[in-house]
């Protein structure tokens with residue numbers, strides 16, 4: 092176990108911050124505090140699909156993760172079907188995944204966050220604490236000084252930014268490069284609704300609810316998804332569409348006419364009218380542009396680093412964002428557990444933090460960037476925009492084959508060893 096005196100501030104209490112706090116507190120034995128700008132630790136009302144790599148990573152952080160997910164009402168996704176949703180071949184099955192190594196779960200984000208926070212002592216969780224600035228310059232003993240909107244100033248041995256896609260810590264880490272690598276619109280917008288299971292079944296059709304599965308409809312300029320969560324009580328339905336022009340703002344009001352127009356090529360098919368009916372039944376219907384971190388030159392700057400969406404926000408097309416955040420927690424937790432000096436080592440554990448963060452950057456950035464790029468390409472294919480595949484089911488099927496293998500097939504033990512090897516390199520050993 093690492094020196095328990097190492098003090099870490101995690102900025103941001105979303106799924107990444109909460110998972111990382113568990114890793115650093117329970118696995119690495121560090122003195123961790125989480126600072127969240129919102130008045131309470133909370134999540135958007137939507138689901139998140141956790142694939143097998145995400146589940147494996149979560150288990151490394153929280154050994155009782157199966158029970159944790161059960162308390163959050165997670166529903167196993169025994170099958171994930173991609174079906175053509177528009178055009179003359181609408182209804183054609185393109186691919187079915189699930190079972191074995193590909194099994195995942197669907198879970199309500201707010202319930203997952205609640206359960207991820209539960210194993211942490213409340214005294215470590217600080218809401219209403221918005222980071223306004225941080226510095227490593229002229230702070231004693233290599234510490235990092237953080238300032239909050241309420242005027243408080245604190246010092247830590249290291250700071251980790253889990254403050255989401257519009258991260259302030261990212262701006263600090265990237266410095267002069269921040270503007271050039273700012274998050275940008277990815278080319279799609281989406282809207283989501285949670286409805287009672289019986290209502291979804293009656294509207295969409297009983298035949299799609301014969302078992303816990305995710306149905307992903309692909310077609311002309313859009314995508315429709317429905318999956319079950321909350322232990323089978325709720326269904327999430329999502330509609331995603333290609334942006335016709337660059338968005339002026341991330342969030343915009345939506346109407347029935349706008350949805351009908353966006354999915355005009357789908358309306359004779361088996362799913363679009365039902366999905367639109369569910370969507371417009373909710374008050375304050377809004378669409379959100381999808382944004383991503385297209386490139387990032389580094390995740391680390393001295394004793395400050397970034398994780399989760401702050402480092403590698405991706406589009407949702409491969410359902411991989413939260414899984415990448417859990418992998419971050421495993422790798423950073425492992426590196427930070429191995430800072431303790433042995434008796435023959437005169438370097439203090441705190442003086443190895445920068446090397447740990449460099450090692451984290453070296454192993455995580457290539458993989459996360461690959462996920463970002465692959466996810467964007469998957470969106471292009473899904474919405475029938477791939478110039479070769481178009482909406483040809485055979486070509487789409489061929490193009491989808493193997494697309495998830497590199498995400499699911501990670502050997503976490505090997506990966507942890509790679510990270511340790513890098514840390515030793517950076518320490519000059």
Ligand SMILES: Cc1cc2nc3c(=O)[nH]c(=O)nc-3n(C[C@H](O)[C@H](O)[C@H](O)COP(=O)(O)OP(=O)(O)OC[C@H]3O[C@@H](n4cnc5c(N)ncnc54)[C@H](O)[C@@H]3O)c2cc1C
Pocket residue numbers: 102103104105106107108126127128129133138139140141142145220221222223253254255256258259281398399400401404406407409410411412413414415416
């Ligand atoms: C539409 C959509 C669908 C998705 N679907 C999936 C999926 O199916 N599967 C999957 O694996 N992933 C999915 N993802 C990705 C996944 O949700 C994210 O990768 C994951 O939630 C990581 O979030 P985070 O904690 O890094 O960031 P966030 O959830 O954005 O949390 C950041 C936190 O930091 C706080 N904060 C911000 N600034 C400050 C500050 N200055 N001071 C203090 N606190 C601050 C915020 O209030 C927030 O609570 C999806 C994402 C989107 C947008």
